[in-house]
Amino acid sequence: MDGRRDPGDEEVLRPRVVFSRCLGFESCRYNGNIIQEPVVESIKPFVEPVTVCPEVEVGLGVPREPIRLVRQGDGSLRLVQPETGDDVTEAMQSFCDERLGEIGSVDGFVLKAASPTCGLRDVRAYSSTKRGASFEKTRGVFGGAVRDRFSHSAIEDEGRLRNFDIRQHFLTRLFTMARFRRAAAAGKRRDLVAFHTRHKLLLMAYNQTELRELGRIVAGADGPPGDRGVPWDAYAERLDAALSRLPRRGSAINVLMHALGYVSDELTAREKAFFLDALEQYRERHVPLSVPTSLMRSWIVRFEQPYLDGQAYFQPYPQGLVDVLDSGKGREL
Secondary structure (H helix, E strand, O other), X not given: OOOOOOOOHHHHOOOXXXXXOOOOOOOOOOOOOOOOOHXXXXXXXXXXXXXXXXXXXXXXXXXXXXXXXXXXXXXXXXXXXOOOOOEOHHHHHHHHHHHHHHOOOOOEEEEOOXXXXXXXXXXXXXXXXXXXXXXXXXXXXXXXXXXXXXXXXXXXXXXXXXXXXXXXHHHHHHHHHHHHHHHHHHOOHHHHHHXXXXXXXXXXXXXXXHHHHHHHHHHHOOOOOOOOOOOHHHHHHHHHHXXXXXXXXXXXXXXXXXXXXXXXXXXXXXXXXXXXXXXXXXXXXXXXXXXXXXXXXXXXXXXXXXXXXXXXXXXXOOXXXXXXXXXOOOOOO
């Protein structure tokens, strides 16, 4: 199997993503506002959106008095409206159980930053309902439930997605997990082998140790006849671990050097030297990764190299997202 990408594949693939409803979908903020976040707007056309507003869906109106997390004397956290004294903790916990239990297969979440319900981190939990009360940082009730139940999904808030490296990592993970979900739905051994083959260089860039473990899982899948015992769950656990952290600069260089071996016989000495210089410029942080990667992609097309052409590493998510989001000016790609 050469790993060649199916034409039009990324146009067909639409990851299922849960968004906080206030992020450009509906005016449901406590003050009746809607948040138009450019990064979120750019992602929407490429995914299947599912929206949620926990506060509205537990019966709080629009507009409404703000709610806050309050740390009790016994250490527990309560979700209350300071102005009214209403406590919606149990209602919110029930909503989380019900909504997340029925939501089905999901590839990612984009939730509202710092929200006492949707926040994933750095949410203020106050010592009391009084003005000026001290606070600590924690996670929102719904955001925490998402973290607990969907740990294999790509999960971020709209604030962090403004950071280029975090955004690229999120999109790579999102579309990789969507491709894996599609392969697992097909369910055949050949689907697992094809997925692994296509993602070898991407996994090499992220975590070579996990790549080796994933390779062993795939090799073991070639054992008994039939498809009933395909180790999808074991592979999913290792895939999640492999994609858990942003790839390192040196790993990206190793991948491109590995790819160079497939086309080096076709290149002139000057072309090789130019490419190696681009890698060194990237190592020294003088140019973004897109510079040597674009060179390699041009050679993949020029020499019709089927294995490299099929590698998700060279286009982990749709080109439209690259054009919209990734200028590369002064940033690492």
